[in-house]
Amino acid sequence: MHRFLSWFASILIFSIATATLAEPVVDAERERVGLVLSGGAARGLAHIGVLKSLEEQGVTIDAIAGTSMGAVVGGLYAAGYRVAELEKLATDLDWQQALSDAPPREDIPFRRKQDDRDFLVKQKLSFRDDGSLGLPLGVLQGQNLALLLEKLFARAGAIEDFDQLPIPFRAVAADIASGEAVVFSQGHLALAVRASMSIPAVLTPVEVDGRLLVDGGIANNIPVDIARQMGVDRVIVVDIGSPLASTESLQTVFNILNQSVALLTRRNSEAQLATLQAHDILVQPTLSGFAVTDFSRAQDMMDAGYRATDALQWRFAGLTQPLQEQPKIPSNAKKIKNAPLISAVRIQNTSKVGDEVIRYYIRQTLGEPLDIEQLQKDMGTLYGLEYFDRVEYRLQPEKDGHALVINASDKRTGTDYLRLGLNLSDDLRGDSVFNIGASFRMNGINRLGAEWLSRLQMGDHQELYTEFYQPLDIGSRYFLSSWLHGEVRNLKFTEARAPIAEYRLQRIRYGFNLGRQIATNAEVRFGVGSGWGNADVRIGDPALPDFSFKEGYYQLQYAFDSLDNVNFPRSGEELRLSATQHATELGSDERYRQWLIELNKPLNWGANTWIVGGRYGRTLDAKEVVTSSYQIGGAQKLSGYRENALAGQNVSIGRLIYYRRLTPVRSFSLRLPVYAGLSLERGRVWNQANDLDSDYINAMSVFVAVDTPLGPLNLSYGINDDDESALYLNLGRSF
Numbered sequence: 001m002h003r004f005l006s007w008f009a010s011i012l013i014f015s016i017a018t019a020t021l022a023e024p025v026v027d028a029e030r031e032r033v034g035l036v037l038s039g040g041a042a043r044g045l046a047h048i049g050v051l052k053s054l055e056e057q058g059v060t061i062d063a064i065a066g067t068s069m070g071a072v073v074g075g076l077y078a079a080g081y082r083v084a085e086l087e088k089l090a091t092d093l094d095w096q097q098a099l100s101d102a103p104p105r106e107d108i109p110f111r112r113k114q115d116d117r118d119f120l121v122k123q124k125l126s127f128r129d130d131g132s133l134g135l136p137l138g139v140l141q142g143q144n145l146a147l148l149l150e151k152l153f154a155r156a157g158a159i160e161d162f163d164q165l166p167i168p169f170r171a172v173a174a175d176i177a178s179g180e181a182v183v184f185s186q187g188h189l190a191l192a193v194r195a196s197m198s199i200p201a202v203l204t205p206v207e208v209d210g211r212l213l214v215d216g217g218i219a220n221n222i223p224v225d226i227a228r229q230m231g232v233d234r235v236i237v238v239d240i241g242s243p244l245a246s247t248e249s250l251q252t253v254f255n256i257l258n259q260s261v262a263l264l265t266r267r268n269s270e271a272q273l274a275t276l277q278a279h280d281i282l283v284q285p286t287l288s289g290f291a292v293t294d295f296s297r298a299q300d301m302m303d304a305g306y307r308a309t310d311a312l313q314w315r316f317a318g319l320t321q322p323l324q325e326q327p328k329i330p331s332n333a334k335k336i337k338n339a340p341l342i343s344a345v346r347i348q349n350t351s352k353v354g355d356e357v358i359r360y361y362i363r364q365t366l367g368e369p370l371d372i373e374q375l376q377k378d379m380g381t382l383y384g385l386e387y388f389d390r391v392e393y394r395l396q397p398e399k400d401g402h403a404l405v406i407n408a409s410d411k412r413t414g415t416d417y418l419r420l421g422l423n424l425s426d427d428l429r430g431d432s433v434f435n436i437g438a439s440f441r442m443n444g445i446n447r448l449g450a451e452w453l454s455r456l457q458m459g460d461h462q463e464l465y466t467e468f469y470q471p472l473d474i475g476s477r478y479f480l481s482s483w484l485h486g487e488v489r490n491l492k493f494t495e496a497r498a499p500i501a502e503y504r505l506q507r508i509r510y511g512f513n514l515g516r517q518i519a520t521n522a523e524v525r526f527g528v529g530s531g532w533g534n535a536d537v538r539i540g541d542p543a544l545p546d547f548s549f550k551e552g553y554y555q556l557q558y559a560f561d562s563l564d565n566v567n568f569p570r571s572g573e574e575l576r577l578s579a580t581q582h583a584t585e586l587g588s589d590e591r592y593r594q595w596l597i598e599l600n601k602p603l604n605w606g607a608n609t610w611i612v613g614g615r616y617g618r619t620l621d622a623k624e625v626v627t628s629s630y631q632i633g634g635a636q637k638l639s640g641y642r643e644n645a646l647a648g649q650n651v652s653i654g655r656l657i658y659y660r661r662l663t664p665v666r667s668f669s670l671r672l673p674v675y676a677g678l679s680l681e682r683g684r685v686w687n688q689a690n691d692l693d694s695d696y697i698n699a700m701s702v703f704v705a706v707d708t709p710l711g712p713l714n715l716s717y718g719i720n721d722d723d724e725s726a727l728y729l730n731l732g733r734s735f
Contacts, residue, residue: 032062033319034232036224037070038269039217040240041199041292042301044069045090046285049305050238052083057313058320063168063230065223067216070238071171071196072149075189078169079156087302089152095295101143103380105564106572109476110523111451111469112384114559116566120421120439121711121731127416134413137212138204142194143383143390145203147376149190150393154372158340158397161186168230171196172216172223176205181219183226188394204389217265222272237276238283238305241269281315283308296664339369343401350410351387352444358382358408360475370395370404381520382408387415387444415443421711422731423459423643433643435459449476460643462488481525482512490538491629491647493692500692501540503626507533509551522560529553530587535626549627552586555579563602567712568659568675568705569611570604582622592622596630611657619649623689635728636679639701639718642726646694648685655681659705673707679718697722 035054037047047070054061066074076086097104105113116122126134162169162185171184173195184192187208195206195213205212220226227235241262276282285308290301342364347355361382363374375393382391389409396403423435437457445452448471457463467483485508492502511529518524534548556579562572576598582588600613615632622628625648632638632653633645659677679701686693701718716728 030060031233031319032231033060034063034065034227034230034235035061035074036222036227036235036237037064037066037074038222038237038239038241039066039068039070039197039215039265040287041069042295042298043240043287043290043292044073045295045298046240046287046301046305046308047073047238048083048086048090049285049302049307050283050309051077051086052302053306053309054236054316055083057316059236059316060319061167061236063170063227063232065170065172065227065230066196067172067221067223068197068199070240071193071216075169075171075193076152078162078165078167079153079189080166081155090298090302093148098144098148099140099295101141101383103144103384105566106562107377107380107520108384109381110517110520110559110561111476112386113520113561113566115419115439115441120419120437122419122567123710124417124419126411126413127418128414129416132414134411136204136413138198138200138202140203141390142198142203142206146190146194146390146392147379149194151372151376153190153193154370156189158395158402159189162189162192165189170223170226170230172220172226173198173206173213174216174219176200176212176214179219181216181223182208182211182213183223190394191392219268220272221265221269224272224275234279234281235276236281236283237273238285239269239273240285240287240305241265281312283312285309339372340395341401342366342368342370342404343398344403346396346403346405348405348407351408352410352415352447353385353387353449354447354474356474357447357449357476358406362404362406364404367401370402375404385449386417387411387449389413417441417443424729433460435461435643437463446470448472448474460490477517479515479517480512481515481527482510484508484510485531489631489644491535491626491631492645493625493647499539501544502538503535504538505533505535505626507531507551507627513555513557521562522558524559525555525557527555527557528586529555533627547624547626549624550587550589551582551627552584552588553580553582554586555581563600568609568661568673568707569600569602570609571602573602574598574600574613590622590624590628592628593620594618594622594628607661609659609661611655613657614654615651616653617651619688621688622649625649625687625689625692629687630685632683632685635701635703635714635716635718635726635730636681638681638683638697638720639679639699639716640720640722640724640726641699641718643728646685648692648694649687649689651683651685653681653683655679659703672709675705675707676703677705678702701728703728 064074064078073086128134156165159165171192173182173184174180175182191206191208195208196216198205198214200214200218205214221241222237222239224235224237285304287301287304290297343366345359345362345364347358349355349358362378364371379391379393389411392407394405396405419439421437435457436459437455439453439455442452450471451469453469454466455463464486467481469479469481472478472480488504488506490502491505493500509529509531511527513525513527515523515525531551532549536546537544558577560575563569563574564571578596580594582590582592584591596617598615600611603610603612617630619628628649629647630651631644631647632651633641634643636655636657638646638653657677657679659675662674662676681699682696684694684696697720699718699720701716703714703716705712705714711731714730718728719725
């Protein structure tokens with residue numbers, strides 16, 4: 001019995017010893033590794049390649065500290081994004097849209113879409129209520145970037161302590177007033193990352209707790225010290241900073257500005273790199289051929305980061321673990337599938353419009369899961385009202401769900417806008433037409449969002465238009481507008497394609513409309529108008545009469561606009577219908593009817609776009625030609641003629657426009673988009689009151705256009721089978 005017990009004890013001791021030896025090293029005995037990701041704008045996409053190599057080698061990251069783009073990539077990885085997700089995001093994201101302020105055009109309110117209807121340029125000067133010019137704190141407000149970050153970091157839920165993320169994380173920004181580094185260890189994750197990448201003068205600073213925060217690169221671009229404060233034993237540092245330019249390459253003010261920022265960044269970076277110890281690892285991808293705006297070369301930069309890290313495998317040998325023992329980074333996929341329930345919507349508003357107006361545009365249903373895609377669209381529509389610096393949202397945990405908090409900050413540069421424009425054409429025979437114009441819009445006259453729009457145009461077509469627009473409900477669905485329109489223009493009449501007369505028409509009209517906006521794409525109006533004017537013979541038979549006239553009419557108008565881009569559309573459609581009844585009971589000299597239809601439909605395949613469309617206008621019953629005529633002519637509107645060269649009571653034109661984008665469609669660089677194309681047109685003008693008829697005229701044009709920051713600059717040359725030709729230069733709307 002004693003021998004049996006001794007034998008059993010020996011087996012038990014041996015088994016325990018064997019099991020103990022077989023146990024892997026516990027996590028507490030493993031070195032804690034911190035990852036430090038530097039800033040560098042687009043070059044920061046190389047960080048994704050670094051992460052890919054580290055994962056493949058089995059290196060576990062215990063903490064991440066990042067600055068600027070390093071904060072973006074590091075924050076996403078810390079929040080649970082897989083490397084494959086980051087790669088897809090970097091290559092598929094429309095960086096041009098993300099790094100702009102304009103919402104997708106389909107999301108902006110219909111009335112704002114109508115600001116693009118004339119030839120005025122897209123850039124606006126803003127004015128404050130006291131009349132002073134409002135200058136922004138950055139070229140970009142960062143609206144789309146902020147919304148993108150909110151969407152991307154939604155999987156982190158409402159986590160406010162960054163140590164509770166799957167990987168503890170720190171983001172570094174800088175106080176522009178003091179120059180001090182500001183380290184985010186808690187708070188709103190998307191806001192922290194947005195502050196960290198606010199490049200001075202490019203992106204507007206972010207205000208947090210009374211401090212204006214900018215890109216952390218000016219204070220601590222490679223935050224080694226921050227990572228050490230997170231309790232790591234050694235750090236892996238990724239330095240993707242921009243190299244300093246040589247004297248020979250400093251040729252422009254932009255070069256000097258970039259060099260100044262690079263000098264600030266490089267100085268604090270070198271101070272941090274000097275603290276590295278022998279067991280720390282420095283990764284410096286070869287990025288000399290990449291610019292800070294080369295987002296279109298994302299894959300190349302990720303490959304560079306991967307190669308640089310892969311080449312240092314021997315340095316990571318002591319940090320790798322067998323595949324079966326590698327701890328997995330917790331995934332937040334469950335949080336995405338199970339979106340938080342929204343129990344309340346709260347408005348934090350410092351703008352001119354009322355809280356109820358902002359709440360109207362948020363279509364999130366209470367008691368339902370967060371619909372983040374719909375929310376993104378709603379935020380774009382709100383920002384498109386042009387009352388706000390930024391419109392942002394966040395989730396706030398509550399007992400019975402989450403509150404959706406909408407923060408709408410007043411536009412510090414002002415909400416009154418001035419736009420300018422230029423239009424020029426020359427028929428190459430000494431007859432030129434030019435128009436210069438300006439519009440001024442006062443926004444937010446009352447809490448419902450009333451507006452006062454005025455437009456002035458000088459040149460061949462002189463025009464003054466002013467309209468007071470008053471919404472009748474909080475969502476601007478119903479509205480009332482009163483308006484005054486004065487114009488002076490030339491109307492040229494032909495017979496058998498030969499000019500017979502040109503009148504100088506002067507007209508003043510006024511009236512009011514009652515209307516309804518239909519979602520963000522359409523509007524219908526019904527109104528009455530009245531007016532008077534005179535017409536004098538400018539060129540032609542002196543026996544032709546000069547005359548005065550009075551007008552009074554009812555008018556019904558419908559407009560639909562879902563174009564994705566008003567200047568170079570690729571999708572959507574544009575439709576305009578109007579029916580007018582001139583009535584003697586309203587003071588009109590004549591009783592007659594008019595109707596007009598206009599249609600444009602773009603069709604796109606890659607870089608190629610076709611626009612099919614036309615215009616058809618009819619006048620019924622009228623005897624007086626001058627006051628009841630439509631006009632056509634100009635680039636892509638019967639090319640070869642000068643602008644509005646033909647006039648008639650009835651007009652018909654069909655056209656096919658083709659253009660190709662010569663620069664990459666989805667990229668972000670300082671190169672301006674360039675287009676080249678041609679148009680084919682067929683049109684006619686004729687009268688009811690006499691036998692004037694141009695017959696059908698065939699025309700074509702070729703053009704080159706550049707989409708500049710001011711607007712599209714379009715150079716066209718047109719000819720037609722009436723032996724007319726013209727050269728056009730247009731700054732503003734192209735088609």
